[in-house]
Amino acid sequence: TPKTSASCSPAPESPLSSAEESVNGLAGDPLASQSSSLKPPSDDPSGGESQPGTPLPLPGHSGLSIQEMVAMSPELDTYAITKKVKEVLTDNNLGQRLFGETILGLTQGSVSDLLARPKPWHKLSLKGREPFVRMQLWLQDPHSVEKLMDMKRLEKKAYMKRRLSSLSDSHSVDGVLAGTDYVQGSQSPGQQQLKKPRVVLGPEEKEALKKAYQQKPYPSPKTIEELASQLNLKTSTVINWFHNYRSRIRRELFIEEIQAAGGVGPGSEGGSPSLRGSKSGEGDSCDGTESEGTVETRQGLSIGLEDHRGACKDHDMEAESEAGGSNNSPAQLDCTMPGSSCGQGGLGLFSLTEASSSSSASSTNIPASGPARNPRDNNLRKKKAANLNNIIHRLEKAASKEDPSEWEF
DNA sequence: TGAAAGTCAATATC
DNA sequence: GATATTGACTTTCA
Numbered sequence: 001t002p003k004t005s006a007s008c009s010p011a012p013e014s015p016l017s018s019a020e021e022s023v024n025g026l027a028g029d030p031l032a033s034q035s036s037s038l039k040p041p042s043d044d045p046s047g048g049e050s051q052p053g054t055p056l057p058l059p060g061h062s063g064l065s066i067q068e069m070v071a072m073s074p075e076l077d078t079y080a081i082t083k084k085v086k087e088v089l090t091d092n093n094l095g096q097r098l099f100g101e102t103i104l105g106l107t108q109g110s111v112s113d114l115l116a117r118p119k120p121w122h123k124l125s126l127k128g129r130e131p132f133v134r135m136q137l138w139l140q141d142p143h144s145v146e147k148l149m150d151m152k153r154l155e156k157k158a159y160m161k162r163r164l165s166s167l168s169d170s171h172s173v174d175g176v177l178a179g180t181d182y183v184q185g186s187q188s189p190g191q192q193q194l195k196k197p198r199v200v201l202g203p204e205e206k207e208a209l210k211k212a213y214q215q216k217p218y219p220s221p222k223t224i225e226e227l228a229s230q231l232n233l234k235t236s237t238v239i240n241w242f243h244n245y246r247s248r249i250r251r252e253l254f255i256e257e258i259q260a261a262g263g264v265g266p267g268s269e270g271g272s273p274s275l276r277g278s279k280s281g282e283g284d285s286c287d288g289t290e291s292e293g294t295v296e297t298r299q300g301l302s303i304g305l306e307d308h309r310g311a312c313k314d315h316d317m318e319a320e321s322e323a324g325g326s327n328n329s330p331a332q333l334d335c336t337m338p339g340s341s342c343g344q345g346g347l348g349l350f351s352l353t354e355a356s357s358s359s360s361a362s363s364t365n366i367p368a369s370g371p372a373r374n375p376r377d378n379n380l381r382k383k384k385a386a387n388l389n390n391i392i393h394r395l396e397k398a399a400s401k402e403d404p405s406e407w408e409f
Numbered sequence: 410t411g412a413a414a415g416t417c418a419a420t421a422t423c
Numbered sequence: 424g425a426t427a428t429t430g431a432c433t434t435t436c437a
Contacts (some may be wrong), residue, residue, distance in 0.1 A: 095425060110416055112427055125414060198419050199430060218412090240431055247413065248429085350436070 069137075070129045079120035079258060081135050086115050092145050094152065102151050104131045117251050120258070201241070205231050209241050217246060234373050 064072075089099055100111030114131055121129065138144045201209070212219060212227055219227065219242065228235040 069424065097425075106415095107428075108418055109418065111426075112425095113416090113429095116427075118415095123414095127435075130413065195419090196431085199431080200420075237430075241429095243412080247415090250413085 001024055066130055066133065067126065070133050071127050073129065073133050073136075075121045076129075076136055078121050078124070078132050081132055081139065082115045082118045085135050088139070088145060092149065094145070094148050097154055098148060098155065102143075102148060104134050106131060111221050117255055119254050121253060123254060191338055199233075201233075201237075205233065209238070209245070213242065213245055217242075 085099070088094075089096065095108075096111040096115065097108040100106040100108055104111060104114075106114070118132070119128065121132070124132070141147075208231055209227065212223070216223060224235050224238050224242075227233075228238045231238070
C-alpha cells in the first residue's frame with residue numbers, strides 16, 4: 001500500500017484516504033457523518049472488524065485534510081496526549097487495536113509503540129504528527145468514547161454472528177477455514193505465497209550486536225559482513241538490526257530526556273524499556289542502552305539521567321499516573337494540556353495552544369499538568385518541580401546554542 | 410543515496 | 424485476549 005505523502009498539500013492518493021475523503025466530504029455535519037460512518041457489521045467484508053488505514057472521519061474542521069490540519073497544528077504535547085488517551089482507553093475498557101484501527105488507521109503494535117513511547121512533537125515529521133493530531137481531535141470529541149464503544153459492540157456482534165454461522169457450517173471446510181488465519185506452512189492450497197519466517201535473534205546474537213553497536217553505531221559494510229558471517233545471519237538482518245536499534249535507542253533517549261526533566265512522560269508508567277526492569281534477562285534495561293549514553297549521547301543530553309541509570313529500576317512515578325485525575329470524559333481534558341480546549345467552547349485543535357506558539361520547539365515543553373495537583377506526595381512533587389525547573393532552565397540555555405558542543409551539561 | 414522515520418505484522422509476554 | 428516487542432519493509436528527508 002502506498003504511504004501518505006508528508007507534503008503539506010493534500011495528497012489525493014493518500015493511504016489514509018478514507019480519512020481525507022471523509023473529512024473532505026463532510027460538507028455538512030461532520031459529527032453526524034461520523035456516527036453514520038459506524039458501519040453495521042454486515043457492511044464489513046472482514047466480518048465486522050475494522051481495518052488499519054481506515055480511521056473514522058475527523059470531527060469538525062470539515063474541508064480540511066488531515067495533512068492540512070497537521071500542517072496547521074500548533075505544537076502538541078505528545079506525552080500528555082498519549083497519557084490521556086491511555087487513560088481514557090483503560091477507563092473505558094477499550095482496546096488499542098480497536099482504537100488504532102478505528103481512530104488512527106494504525107495496527108495494534110504501532111499504537112502500543114506510539115502510546116508507550118511518543119516522540120516529542122518537534123522531533124516528529126508531518127506524517128509522524130498525524131496520529132497525535134488524530135488523538136487530540138478524538139480526545140476533544142465529546143462523543144469519542146461512545147462511538148468507540150459502539151464500534152466495539154458492533155464488532156462483538158459481528159464476531160458472535162460469525163461464530164454462530166461457522167458453528168452451523170461446522171461441517172463445511174470453507175466455513176471453518178473462513179475464520180482461520182493462515183500461518184506460514186499452513187496455507188490453504190490456493191494460497192501458495194509462503195511467508196518468510198520471521199527471524200528471531202537469540203540472546204547471544206543480540207548481545208553480540210549490541211556490543212558491536214557500542215563500538216560502532218554505524219558499522220561499515222565490511223563490519224556488517226563480518227558480523228553477519230560470525231553470527232550466521234543475513235547481512236540484511238544485521239543492517240536492519242542496526243537501523244532499528246539506532247532508531248529505538250534514539251527514541252529511548254527522547255523519553256529519558258523527558259523523564260529526566262521531572263519524571264513526566266510515558267516512562268513514568270514504566271514505558272521505556274531502557275528504564276524498565278529487564279524482563280527476560282535479555283538486558284535491554286541496564287546494559288545496551290546505558291552504553292548508548294556513551295554513544296554520541298545525543299549531544300550530551302543525558303543530563304539528569306545519572307540517577308535513573310544508576311538506579312536502573314522502575315521509578316517512583318506512580319503518583320504521576322493519577323495526575324490529571326481519572327476523568328472518564330475525554331472532552332474534559334486537562335486544561336493545562338497544550339491543545340486542550342478548556343474554556344474555549346470546544347473550538348478544537350486550532351483554537352488552542354497559543355501557549356505552544358510561545359513555547360520553544362523543545363522537548364522540554366512539559367505540561368504544567370504533568371505533576372499532579374493532588375495534595376498527596378507533595379514532597380515528591382516539590383522535588384520533581386525543582387528538578388524540572390533546573391533542567392528546563394539548562395535545556396533552554398542549551399537550545400539557544402546551535403552547536404551541541406557548546407551545550408553546557 | 411544513505412540514514413531516519415514510520416509502520417506492519419509475527420511473535421512474545423502479561 | 425490484550426498488550427509489548429521487534430525484524431522487515433517503505434517512505435521521507437537531508
